[in-house]
Each structure stands twice: as structure tokens, then as C-alpha cells.
Amino acid sequence: MRVLVKNGTIVTASSEYQADILIEDEKIAAIGHNFPGPFDKEIDAAGKYVLPGGVDNHAHFEALNTDGVTTNAGYDTTYVALLGGTTTIVDFCTNEPGMNLVDSVKYRLDVRAKGRVAPDLAIHACCTDYTDETLGELKKLVDMGIPTMKLFLAYRGTPLYMDDTKLLACLEEAAKCGMTMMVHAENPDVLDRHRNGEAEKGHLAPKYHYMTRPPYGEAEAVARSIRFADAMGCPICIVHVSCEEAGEEIRRARAEGKAVIGETCPHYLVLDKSKMDHPDWKTAVRWICSPPLRGQEDRDYLWTALNEDWLSVLGSDNSSIPMYQKEWGWDEEKGCCDFRKVPNGCPGAGDRLNALWTYGVAKGRMTKQKFVDVCCTIPAKINGLYPRKGTIQVGSDADLVIFDPDYQGTITLETNPTGIEYNVYEGLEQIGRAETVLLRGQVVVDQAKYVGFPGQGRFIPGKPYGLGYDLLKK
Numbered sequence: 001m002r003v004l005v006k007n008g009t010i011v012t013a014s015s016e017y018q019a020d021i022l023i024e025d026e027k028i029a030a031i032g033h034n035f036p037g038p039f040d041k042e043i044d045a046a047g048k049y050v051l052p053g054g055v056d057n058h059a060h061f062e063a064l065n066t067d068g069v070t071t072n073a074g075y076d077t078t079y080v081a082l083l084g085g086t087t088t089i090v091d092f093c094t095n096e097p098g099m100n101l102v103d104s105v106k107y108r109l110d111v112r113a114k115g116r117v118a119p120d121l122a123i124h125a126c127c128t129d130y131t132d133e134t135l136g137e138l139k140k141l142v143d144m145g146i147p148t149m150k151l152f153l154a155y156r157g158t159p160l161y162m163d164d165t166k167l168l169a170c171l172e173e174a175a176k177c178g179m180t181m182m183v184h185a186e187n188p189d190v191l192d193r194h195r196n197g198e199a200e201k202g203h204l205a206p207k208y209h210y211m212t213r214p215p216y217g218e219a220e221a222v223a224r225s226i227r228f229a230d231a232m233g234c235p236i237c238i239v240h241v242s243c244e245e246a247g248e249e250i251r252r253a254r255a256e257g258k259a260v261i262g263e264t265c266p267h268y269l270v271l272d273k274s275k276m277d278h279p280d281w282k283t284a285v286r287w288i289c290s291p292p293l294r295g296q297e298d299r300d301y302l303w304t305a306l307n308e309d310w311l312s313v314l315g316s317d318n319s320s321i322p323m324y325q326k327e328w329g330w331d332e333e334k335g336c337c338d339f340r341k342v343p344n345g346c347p348g349a350g351d352r353l354n355a356l357w358t359y360g361v362a363k364g365r366m367t368k369q370k371f372v373d374v375c376c377t378i379p380a381k382i383n384g385l386y387p388r389k390g391t392i393q394v395g396s397d398a399d400l401v402i403f404d405p406d407y408q409g410t411i412t413l414e415t416n417p418t419g420i421e422y423n424v425y426e427g428l429e430q431i432g433r434a435e436t437v438l439l440r441g442q443v444v445v446d447q448a449k450y451v452g453f454p455g456q457g458r459f460i461p462g463k464p465y466g467l468g469y470d471l472l473k474k
């Protein structure tokens, strides 16, 4: 199968130039001009940008909810990532009940995900059942193509929670086998103090979610994680950084030469905490995620940090929680919503690129090169997927996004589906969109419509010693 993508402007993390791309089967075979035919397909990208397929560093599909028992929306909703220009999702694998992590990964790939995933798929391990066996599993996971692991320092009282003893042990072991650790950094004592304090006063409405997760609790856990990781010689990625206080810990650590990578998410860059003030609790709970949405000053800071590189990657933190699960927040006895009972998380895999382009590139806040770097290249490097994924070069997988910068619209659930009943960006302006998307040479989005099929996505093993280890060497 020979496909020609012609007349487009190729954008990578370091360049922008006009050239044609010749695809042979699943790979980019050549980049240049005047390729001789015949071609099985020609795609005219005149007036469009040709970007590498997005790599989402942080996507929860069919994942444990923050109650630690139920799961959010499944793999049949992963097509939304392709619609938004993301061709590889890095998903999470928690322990299946009674299973170790190695078997849980096999179960996830061979049973849960089988025949259902639309984009390509890489995996972060996520320990939710720490046993005597766990540390010995890290090297086995790396050998299976899983060189990253996420630990949750928040959500105490659920299987997701990891204490400092386990965190230190995992960091030490991960460093021995080239694994990069990722942490959800919020101090659980700070959360308990504020959450219980407000609840005792009868303050249970959705807005108390953001009021009880203060920046200092996030910053403390970020600082502690960085110190622990540094002491254990393990690179660390602090995921979903939401505020200046936490971001400053990363900036300082980077200035001291510590191997820390910061991730933020589109909802922290674009959406305001006041969403949770909505008088209808069923509406307000849609924006309950952790860390919480913040205010304008934090948003301004995050844009600066992303441009200056101490926040280096944009993950969606997609957590598509259907309304019937969000509505578990209703407390029958009290006759009101109790914010502590609402599963945390927002959908976003489909809107990650749109949000960053609209509010970053189109508003003159970010270059196109930076956009590609944080959405495609850096996440591929962190996860050991580069240069197979995350860039446009000969030999890379032919994952391409033909991006129309002239598109203008308003986000609705119909135009920007999430796989569930709501989109947290609904009503916002959108500039630019993925018009055509190729996954390993196959057209999966055509005229902004999904034309792929479930099961088209493939597990892509990551290599150990990802980007974080380069920082360690400096």
C-alpha cells in the first residue's frame, strides 16, 4: 500500500517546511518532492498543517474510578482520541482483583482491550495492590514494554493510595531497571483536614471540592516526591500539575538539575474552578477532578511554565465518568450532593489538541513547534516510544494529522464526542481541527468523521530509560 500526502506544511517539534510524505504500508518511507507513482491513495493537504499523530501521556479508559471499585468508560470510547488527532494513548493498568501486575497487564491487553481499542495503545502500570511480589514485578513489566508506573499519593482509603514507604521502595526498584515513575501528588492529610472540616460544617456542595484541595497540599506532595525520587536516583514525572505553587517546586528542582518532568492538562489551562459553582449539582459535578480546576492566575502561570519547559508535556487525564456514576454524589440520607462521594475525573482525550491549539497557538501564546513537542514528541520520549511515535521522519509509524487551521466552531457533544453524555468544554470556541488522521498509514478520520474500526489500535511496547533518564545524566 503506497499513500502520498502532498502539498502540506509539515510541522515537527523543531521545524516547519513544505514537503510530500510517501507512506509505504505502515511507515513513513520518504519525505521530499516529486515521488513517482503509482499510489494507492493521494491526500491533498494544501493549506493544511501535517502534524505527527498526538501521543497522550495520560489517559484512563476502563480504569478504576477514584472509589477504587468501579470502572469508568471503556475502550469502545477510545475513538474520540483519534477524532481529536491523538493516535497513541498511554493508558493505565491497575491490578485486577486478586491478580499481580504482570497478569493484570496480560488481562487488560488480551481481554479488556482486545478488539476494542481504536488508536494505538501503550501502558503505564499502576499499583493498586502492593504485595511482597510487587517490587520484583517492575523489571518484568519493563521487559513487557511497560517502562512507566503511576503511584497515587492522594485518595487515601482506596486501593489507589500509596504511602511513602511504598513510594520509596518503588522508586528505588524502578531506577534499577530504567522505569520512570509518575505520581499523583496531593498530600492526603491536607485533603482530609480540609474535606472533613468543611463536611462537619455541612459544606457538601460540589464547590467544596476545589475549596478543600488547596495548592499547598499539591505543592507539598510534589516537593516530597521530587526529593524521594532524587534520593533513589529515579526520574519522576509529576502528572496533572494544576497550579503555580506546585509548578514552582518543579521549576526549582529542574534548576538544581533534578530529573523531574512536569505534566499539565488542557482543563487546567482553559477551564475555571467556578464551573463547580453551578447551581445544578448534576451539572457542577462534571468538573470534579483532582487536583481541582483553579483560577486565572494559576492558568497564566501554567501557560508560562509550559512554554518555558519546566512543564513539558500535555496529558488529557481522560477519565470519562458517565453521568450515572457522577450522580453517586447524591446522599440520600442528607438529601443533598456530597462532593466527597463524586468520582473524580473529566473526559478530554478528544479535546487535548483542540484546546491547546485554540487557546495556545491560535491566540499567539505558543508556537506550533512547542505545540507538537508537548502533545506528541515529549510524551513519546517519556514513554520510550520515540521515534516510532511522536515525530515525522523516515522510518516512523505513519501516524499523521492533517490539521485545518482555518476551522472555526463551537464545541458541542455532537462535534466533539467524549463517549459519554457530556463534554466539559461544551460551548467553548474551537479554532483548528484534525481533518484527516492516519494511523499507521490507514485513514481513520476523514473530513473530521471517524472511519476506523474498533480493534484497529495495537499495543506498542515502550523502551526503558525514557526521557527522564537523559535528565538524570545531565
Ligand code: URP
Binding pocket: 060, 066, 184, 240, 288, 289, 290, 291, 317, 319, 344, 345, 346
Ligand atoms: O480526577 C482525576 N484526575 N481522575 C482520574 C484519576 C487520576 O487521579 O488521575
Ligand code: ZN
Binding pocket: 184, 239, 240, 290
Ligand atoms: Zn491522578
Ligand code: ZN
Binding pocket: 058, 060, 317
Ligand atoms: Zn489521571
